[in-house]
Amino acid sequence: MKVIQNYGRSADADVLTLGRSVTSKMTNNPHFAGPPVDLQALQEDLETFSKAIVESLDGSKRVIAERKKFRQEIVKWLRLLGHYVEATSNDVAVVTSSGFQPAAVTRSTPQPLSTPSIRYIDHGVSGQLMVMLNGVAKARSYEIRYRKLGNGLADPWAVQATTTVRSATPINGLTPGATYSFQVRALGRAGFTDWSDPVSCICT
Numbered sequence: 001m002k003v004i005q006n007y008g009r010s011a012d013a014d015v016l017t018l019g020r021s022v023t024s025k026m027t028n029n030p031h032f033a034g035p036p037v038d039l040q041a042l043q044e045d046l047e048t049f050s051k052a053i054v055e056s057l058d059g060s061k062r063v064i065a066e067r068k069k070f071r072q073e074i075v076k077w078l079r080l081l082g083h084y085v086e087a088t089s090n091d092v093a094v095v096t097s098s099g100f101q102p103a104a105v106t107r108s109t110p111q112p113l114s115t116p117s118i119r120y121i122d123h124g125v126s127g128q129l130m131v132m133l134n135g136v137a138k139a140r141s142y143e144i145r146y147r148k149l150g151n152g153l154a155d156p157w158a159v160q161a162t163t164t165v166r167s168a169t170p171i172n173g174l175t176p177g178a179t180y181s182f183q184v185r186a187l188g189r190a191g192f193t194d195w196s197d198p199v200s201c202i203c204t
Helices: 012-026 039-058 061-088 092-096
Strands: 117-123 129-134 141-150 158-162 169-171 179-188 199-202
Touching: 012 039, 012 061, 039 061, 117 179, 117 199, 129 141, 129 179, 141 169, 158 169
Parallel strands: none
Antiparallel strands: 117 129, 129 169, 141 158, 141 179, 179 199
């Protein structure tokens, strides 16, 4: 479980507050028995950092440099402790008991894919048509459906699945001389797209 570690955008006072909270809550915390940082030493650095924050208000370059030095050191220790907490706990309550705050986990809602299309249909051997697709990004697979046309009627759809758009998909077992209608759709995380516009071709 990730913890919030946005120190670069935090004010000195916020880094100080977090450091004090972490050292207080992790000291003798049974969930974190082997921290990679000496918590007592970190506490001492935090108190020195606190004094430097106040003293640097007069604009002293020496004190400002000292404040920055301790901030960098404290941030380094906090990062180590944060990674340690991430590696040793997946429970929100346990993470919070360390003084760190768990980062919010955001999961994006799957978006519908664009509808694929048929690029072209070529003739294969007798009774076979080769269907080349225009694929869409993030598609997991495709379904090609086809049926024979004639006399104002159409046969039921037959469906063939494929995972590639790099080469044409062979559709076998067709009747030479008959006209067939083809459509394609893609499968993504949000489900199937609509069927594409139909494309017809005479089988040889």
